[in-house]
Amino acid sequence: MSIQRSLSIFERAKAVIPGGVNSPVRACRSVGADPLFIAQGDGARITDVDGNTYIDLIGSWGPLILGHSHPAILDTIAEAMSQGTTFGAPTEIEVRFAETIRAAYPSMQMVRALSSGTEATMSALRLARGFTGRAKIIKTDGGYHGHADCLLVSAGSGAATLGIPGSAGVPEGAARDTIVVPYNDLASVEAAFTTHGADIAAIIIEPIAGNMGLVAPQPGYLEGLRSITQKHGALLIFDEVITGFRAGFGGAQEKYGITPDLTCLGKIVGGGLPAAAFGGRADIMQKLAPLGPVYQAGTLSGNPLAMAAGLAVIEILARPGTYDRLEALGKRLGDGLLAAATEAGIPSCLNRVGSVMTLFFTAGPVTDYASAKSSDTNRFGKFFRNMRDRGVFLPPSQFEAMFVSLAHTDDDIDQVIAAARASLLAS
Ligand SMILES: *Cc1c(COP(=O)(O)O)cnc(C)c1O
Numbered sequence: 001m002s003i004q005r006s007l008s009i010f011e012r013a014k015a016v017i018p019g020g021v022n023s024p025v026r027a028c029r030s031v032g033a034d035p036l037f038i039a040q041g042d043g044a045r046i047t048d049v050d051g052n053t054y055i056d057l058i059g060s061w062g063p064l065i066l067g068h069s070h071p072a073i074l075d076t077i078a079e080a081m082s083q084g085t086t087f088g089a090p091t092e093i094e095v096r097f098a099e100t101i102r103a104a105y106p107s108m109q110m111v112r113a114l115s116s117g118t119e120a121t122m123s124a125l126r127l128a129r130g131f132t133g134r135a136k137i138i139k140t141d142g143g144y145h146g147h148a149d150c151l152l153v154s155a156g157s158g159a160a161t162l163g164i165p166g167s168a169g170v171p172e173g174a175a176r177d178t179i180v181v182p183y184n185d186l187a188s189v190e191a192a193f194t195t196h197g198a199d200i201a202a203i204i205i206e207p208i209a210g211n212m213g214l215v216a217p218q219p220g221y222l223e224g225l226r227s228i229t230q231k232h233g234a235l236l237i238f239d240e241v242i243t244g245f246r247a248g249f250g251g252a253q254e255k256y257g258i259t260p261d262l263t264c265l266g267k268i269v270g271g272g273l274p275a276a277a278f279g280g281r282a283d284i285m286q287k288l289a290p291l292g293p294v295y296q297a298g299t300l301s302g303n304p305l306a307m308a309a310g311l312a313v314i315e316i317l318a319r320p321g322t323y324d325r326l327e328a329l330g331k332r333l334g335d336g337l338l339a340a341a342t343e344a345g346i347p348s349c350l351n352r353v354g355s356v357m358t359l360f361f362t363a364g365p366v367t368d369y370a371s372a373k374s375s376d377t378n379r380f381g382k383f384f385r386n387m388r389d390r391g392v393f394l395p396p397s398q399f400e401a402m403f404v405s406l407a408h409t410d411d412d413i414d415q416v417i418a419a420a421r422a423s424l425l426a427s
Contacts, residue, residue, distance in 0.1 A: 001389060005049040006037045028396040030377065031384040036393075041068025043407040046393060054393035055412050059403040061395075062210075062242050062267035065326075065355070066313055067407020073271055073312050080308035086300060093311070094302040100314055101269070101277055104250055107259045108279030112288065113302040117241035117266030118146025120278040121204060123296045124262045125150065128202035128235045130294035131284050136196055138203040139163075140183040142369025142399075144211030145204055145239050145264075149174035155182075183209050183368040184217065186224040193232050202235040202262075203228075207252035210242040212369045213358035214351045214401040222258045229261075235284070241266035241276065242401075245314060247353055248323055268317075271309025274300070322406065326355040329404045329413060333357065336417030344424035346379070355404040372399060379427060386423035392416050 013020035021027045021035060028035050036048040044067050046056045059065065066073065080093070098111040114120055125137055125148070139145065141155040153163030153175045163178040165171070179196065181188040183205075193200060203225055209215040229236040238260040243252040245268040253260060262280035269277055279285060289295045316322070334352040337359045341348035349364030350357060360366045361376040361383075380398035387394050392415075395402060404413070 001052050002050050003034070003036060003048065003052070007034055009037045009049060010034055025395075025397055025400070028384075030398075031381040031396045033381075033385050033388065033396065036388075043067040043069070044405060044409070044412050052391070054388070054391050055408075055416055056393045057402040057404065057416065058393060058395050059405050060267075060272065061400075062246065062356075062403050063270060063272050065246060065268050065403075065405050066316060067405040070313075070316075070407070072316065073309055076308050076312040077271075077273070077305055080305050083304070085305060086303055088299065091302070091304050091307075093304050093307045097277075097302070097307045097311055098279075100311060101265065101279065104245070104314070105253065105263060105265075105279070107253060107261075107281075108263050108277075109282040110285035111277050111279035112285070112296065113275060113277045113307065114296075114298050115274045115276060115300050115303070115306075116146065117239075117264065117276050118148060119298065120241065120264035120266055120276040121145040121151060121237075121239055122148035124237050124264050124278045124280075125202065125204060126296065127278075127284060127287060127294050128237060128262065130292075131287050132201040132233065132235065134199050134201035134234070135177045136179060136199045137177065137201055138179045138181060138189065138192055140205055140209070140369075141180050142183060142212030142372065143204075143206055143209060143239075145206075146241075150178050151204070153178040153180060155180040182370065183212070183215060184221050185368065186221060186228070189225065189228055193228055193234075197232045197234075200232065200234045202237050204237040204239055206239045206242065207256065207258070207260075208243050208247055208353050208356075210356060210401050211399065212372045213360055213366065213375075213399045214353065214356050215366060215368065215372065216351060216353050217252075217256065218367065222252075222256050226258050226260075235261040237262045237264065237280075239264045242356070243353075244268060245317055246356060249317060268313060269310045270306050271311070271313040273303070273306035273309045275303065275306035275310050323354065325406060326404065329406075329408055329410070330355040330357060332410060332413045333402070333404055333416060336413065337420050340417060340421040340424050343421065344427075346424055346427075347376075356401045357404075358398075358401050360398065382427045383420075383423055386426055387419055390419035390423060392419045 154166035266276035
């Protein structure tokens with residue numbers, strides 16, 4: 001298999017784009033590979049510029065729950081496009097989008113659309129701070145919520161620590177008000193509220209962590225976060241950018257029966273175009289401009305093409321049996337991958353919720369970022385490269401999740417498992 005054209009485009013890219021990519025993980029550096037440049041996608045498969053075809057388990061990091069180039073979605077976008085692409089004035093489809101989101105997520109009494117998950121979490125936090133008049137926020141170690149300054153913060157030492165900047169360019173001031181706690185650890189949240197309770201505006205959390213590899217919440221964890229925040233007058237923000245319309249039609253909040261104050265959605269709700277949303281309790285959302293004092297805006301917010309694409313995906317997901325099918329496909333893949341690793345005698349554990357999963361190369365259990373980091377990332381790099389050579393496109397990091405789509409067939413899954421068996425035995 002030649003990737004000569006990808007390599008030569010990558011050389012050009014490196015001269016004009018930092019690292020040759022527009023989002024760092026795409027560079028495949030942590031797995032010791034060069035990136036492939038993609039020419040097209042169709043269903044469960046993508047084809048690179050050299051003409052190699054791969055079974056895709058990234059799905060653009062979550063949005064493509066129906067697979068690539070779904071005909072109904074492409075038709076919808078084309079039809080919307082024929083009316084124009086953007087107006088900077090309200091369109092009816094934005095109202096339909098908000099109504100559809102609210103119907104699926106009753107906690108989102110009011111909804112505002114924007115263009116990326118980063119904008120959704122950044123705006124939700126500003127709103128939480130504006131609403132409560134408090135400055136501090138709590139996030140989890142290894143929790144990813146986009147790249148706003150106050151969220152690019154890593155844990156210091158200890159259980160509940162004031163954050164330190166997790167990126168150059170984030171001033172200490174932006175990190176100082178972020179408290180970092182381990183995922184699945186209620187005691188450290190209690191401790192943070194004991195010390196800083198009156199200053200904490202909100203906890204922001206992925207109800208199912210997806211960016212340290214996939215880690216599910218332990219029983220009682222989300223309930224505990226709900227009751228602690230309620231007790232202290234802080235807001236609970238669910239970052240459902242991955243889990244929204246993925247963990248189930250109503251997301252993780254429906255699956256676990258928890259009502260957050262604010263919710264962030266992204267990825268699937270844009271149907272493969274740039275759209276995201278945040279929303280929640282009406283009394284909080286009404287603090288947003290133009291009704292209230294918390295400013296938030298966007299030139300392309302509620303873009304009619306993106307709204308149309310997102311609505312078309314949601315309409316298909318609403319059909320009966322969708323999530324049962326995703327669960328069946330996910331289980332088939334998860335069980336097969338774990339069996340292949342076990343057969344090869346490799347210490348591993350598989351975390352999965354429905355159609356999202358991570359095979360960790362550690363005996364586990366993986367319940368938080370610290371335990372995820374005990375994985376053998378060299379082995380993962382080898383696994384990634386072996387799988388790509390065998391025609392399977394995995395997320396290029398041990399700390400990311402694989403995404404199965406409705407376009408995958410049982411046979412596709414079995415091909416992935418066969419490739420995994422051969423790759424793991426070879427390593
Ligand atoms: C992808 C992601 C984001 C950021 O969304 P972008 O559209 O990449 O800005 C935020 N939160 C979570 C949980 C995500 O997975």
